[in-house]
Amino acid sequence: MPGGDGLLSFDLHPDDKGPKDACGVFGVWAPREEVAKLTYFGLYALQHRGQESAGIAVSNGRQILVYKDMGLVSQVFDETILESLTGHLAIGHCRYSTTGASVWENAQPTFRSIGSGSVALGHNGNLTNSGDLLELVAKRSAELDRAESPGDKGATNDTDLITRLLATYPDLSLLDAAAEVFAELRGAFSLVFMDENTLYAGRDPQGIRPLVIGELADGGWVVASEKAALDIVGATFLRDVAPGEIVALDGDGIRSRRFAVERQKGCLFEFVYLSRPDARISGRSVHESRVEVGRRLARDFPVEADLVIPVPESATPAAIGYAEASGIPYGHGLVKNSYVGRTFIQPSQTLRQLGIRLKYNPLREVIEGKRLVMVDDSIVRGNTQRALVRMLRDAGASEVHVRIASPPVKWPCFYGIDFASPSELIAAEQSVEEICASIGADSLGFISLEELTEASEVPADRLCRACFDGSYPVEVPDSARLGKYQLEVVAPGR
Numbered sequence: 001m002p003g004g005d006g007l008l009s010f011d012l013h014p015d016d017k018g019p020k021d022a023c024g025v026f027g028v029w030a031p032r033e034e035v036a037k038l039t040y041f042g043l044y045a046l047q048h049r050g051q052e053s054a055g056i057a058v059s060n061g062r063q064i065l066v067y068k069d070m071g072l073v074s075q076v077f078d079e080t081i082l083e084s085l086t087g088h089l090a091i092g093h094c095r096y097s098t099t100g101a102s103v104w105e106n107a108q109p110t111f112r113s114i115g116s117g118s119v120a121l122g123h124n125g126n127l128t129n130s131g132d133l134l135e136l137v138a139k140r141s142a143e144l145d146r147a148e149s150p151g152d153k154g155a156t157n158d159t160d161l162i163t164r165l166l167a168t169y170p171d172l173s174l175l176d177a178a179a180e181v182f183a184e185l186r187g188a189f190s191l192v193f194m195d196e197n198t199l200y201a202g203r204d205p206q207g208i209r210p211l212v213i214g215e216l217a218d219g220g221w222v223v224a225s226e227k228a229a230l231d232i233v234g235a236t237f238l239r240d241v242a243p244g245e246i247v248a249l250d251g252d253g254i255r256s257r258r259f260a261v262e263r264q265k266g267c268l269f270e271f272v273y274l275s276r277p278d279a280r281i282s283g284r285s286v287h288e289s290r291v292e293v294g295r296r297l298a299r300d301f302p303v304e305a306d307l308v309i310p311v312p313e314s315a316t317p318a319a320i321g322y323a324e325a326s327g328i329p330y331g332h333g334l335v336k337n338s339y340v341g342r343t344f345i346q347p348s349q350t351l352r353q354l355g356i357r358l359k360y361n362p363l364r365e366v367i368e369g370k371r372l373v374m375v376d377d378s379i380v381r382g383n384t385q386r387a388l389v390r391m392l393r394d395a396g397a398s399e400v401h402v403r404i405a406s407p408p409v410k411w412p413c414f415y416g417i418d419f420a421s422p423s424e425l426i427a428a429e430q431s432v433e434e435i436c437a438s439i440g441a442d443s444l445g446f447i448s449l450e451e452l453t454e455a456s457e458v459p460a461d462r463l464c465r466a467c468f469d470g471s472y473p474v475e476v477p478d479s480a481r482l483g484k485y486q487l488e489v490v491a492p493g494r
Contacts, residue, residue, distance in 0.1 A: 023108075023124040023416070024049035025211070026229055027091040027192035029199040029249050030220030036085035039092035042222070042229040043073045048276060049124070049225060050096035053107035057120035059196045060087035064118050068093075068107040089199055089250075091192045093122035096418065109193075110163040114177070115170040117195050123159035124225055125188030125209045125416040128476050133161045136184060140168035162191070178202060178246050179259040187474055188267075188415035190241070192223050198250040199223065206265035206473050207243030208415045208464055210281060213254070214238055221249035226279045237280075265464040265473035269417060271456045272406040273314050273377045284457045287317050292455040293405045293447050294321020294375065301445030302326060303373060303401045307366070309333035311376040311388065318405035319375035326373075333367040333374075333392065334360045360388065368396030378406045379435065379446075382426040386439040393440070402441040407449045408432070411470045 024046025028038050039056050054076040055068025067085060069076040073094055093108035109120040127133065162181060169177035174195050182189075188208035193200045201223040203211050214222040214235030222235040230237055241247055244260035267274070270281055277287035294317065308330050310319035323330035337359055372392060379385055389400045408427030422428045426435055436444035449468050453460050466472045 023096055023122075024094045024225045024229075025091070025122040025124045025190060025192045025223075026093075026225070027122075027194065027199045027201065027223045028216075028220065028233070029089045030216055030222075031088040031251075032218060033216070033220060034082075035087055035090040036082045038222075038233045039090045040073065040077050040082055041232050042224055043092045043094050045229040045232040045276075046094055046225050047073055049274065050094040053095045054093065055095075055107050055109050055122075056085060056090055056092045057109040057111065057122075057194065058085040058087040058090040059194060061089075061196055064111065064120050064194070064196060066109055066111050066120055068109065070107065089194055089197070091120060091122050091194050091199070093192075106157045106160075108159055110160045112163045112167040114167045114174065114195070115172075117174075119163060119166050119174060119193055119195055121159065121163045121166070121191060121193035123162065124190040124211075125204065126414060127158040127161070127185055127189065128187035128414055128474055129185070130158045130161060131477070132186075133158070133165065133184065137161060137164050137168065140165065144168060144170070158187075162189070166193075174198070174200065175246065175248050175255075175257055179257055182246065182259045190225065198248050200246060200248050201241050202246040202259070203241045203243055204474075205244040205260040205263050206464065207240075207262070208265060208267050208473075210266070210270060210275070210279070211241040212237060212239070213241060213247065213249070221254070223247075223249070226275055228276045228278050231278070240282075263473075264462045266458065266462065267415065267417075268452065268456060268458075268463045268465045269378075269406070269413070269467060272452070274417070277314075277317055281456075282458050282462075289455050289457070290314075290317035290405060291321035291324075293452060294318035294323075295325040296321075296451045296455060297375070297403045297405065297445060297447055298322045298325035300447070300451070301403055301443070303443060305371040305373045305399070305401060307331045307333065307370045308373045308375065309367070311360070311374065311384075312336040314377045315375045315405060318377065318403075319373075322373060322375055322403060328373060331366055333363055333370075333372060333397075334388070335363060336360055357391070360391070362391050362395035364395045367392060369398055370396075371399040371401070372397045373401045373403055374441075375403045375405060377404070378409060379404055379426060379439075380409055381424055382435060382439050385441070389440045399442045400440075401443045402436070402439065402445075404444070404446045406452060407446050407468045408435075409467050411467050413467050414472070414476045415464065415466075415474070417467070 026042035028035050036058050053070045054073045057066040109122045111120045165181045166177050189204045190209040190211040191202045214230035214237050216235050243262040243264050246257045248255040271289050275286045279286045305328050308319050308323040308328050310316040392400050410428045464473050
């Protein structure tokens, strides 16, 4: 049901801090469990990947019911709603938009009738050939001579395009239809989807976004964007969904179908910012990778200082590593408001001007008179670092040396992270020295791309590093280079 009562929304954590997160997906097949509640907690563990909307689809074996709304998982669902979502199978999604506007109509899971049943689907990533897919939907619908449904407004985001395409193969099983459709998709897609009886998951041939499979102790299957979501529901990690693979999970076990040859190019930025520190990517602990980046930063950019502080939370492991390798004490100089989320109250102009203080506040008694090393995960526009350096100086810091746990971000991402256009990326326009002067720091150091890659322990040829080096593993058409855009509304058969 639509939410917000027509009020405009204001995001208290805008993308001044950095990139918007990729989405989070979760699915569970568990006949002996309350699957809606398991999905709720799985999404809760993935909330960092998307805060705009949340939704759950559940099947009782006869029909699929979808409930979704704008806001955080805890705002969209309560005990009464979850109790009404009964069944043996569910998928869930928490969204940050990259293609399609941030409106209720684009919240997920998406839903369509398909053959004799129906399908619900959740998507983490971003497709780069949406224009071609729009034409394919129209062609397939015309071939089926499918009449336009009353109130059908067509696809408004790339995820609904996938669902619409699945519905154009009514004579195939959902697994066979998915194999046909997924072979036509380009870009990043880690998908959970379902019919009335079976849970499915699929991943693009590059495996750009993560997707893992787990098993419940008393029988049942779980798929999720990160291992943390398996842990929170008590599932044991089994393996990753392989790039180019579709899996079906139900009472018959796990069945695998390959729709493309694997050409792994996992996102390096998952190690920097997107994933939780307790995640594992390609067998590597994200926490340990970030700590190792901090150690390397300390060796590459030493400085005489009194205290190392992180910009919480994603930079905390790197700050620990920097302090460990440098011998400089580690401390907390910035307090983060952990409860800053989404509000439908518009701030006054005064609050807008305060900006970053809605999210961070300095501990004057810790930092006053100190020479600080402030460690952050990335610099995108530079607005947050500029405000934080000023805030620390106002609180009495005598020096502020900034260390960044990723290389300069010089190119936008088209695979599920809403980076700014190149003209808005500070590192695309300015040198390190110019950025240092712009944010008002005493010194500035970025980890090199080679050092970050080594810390991930994933070979460079198996990583997407496009935001750092401009080498895109999947071709990006000019239309996609325009950034986030609304798909043209196309009715079936037109």
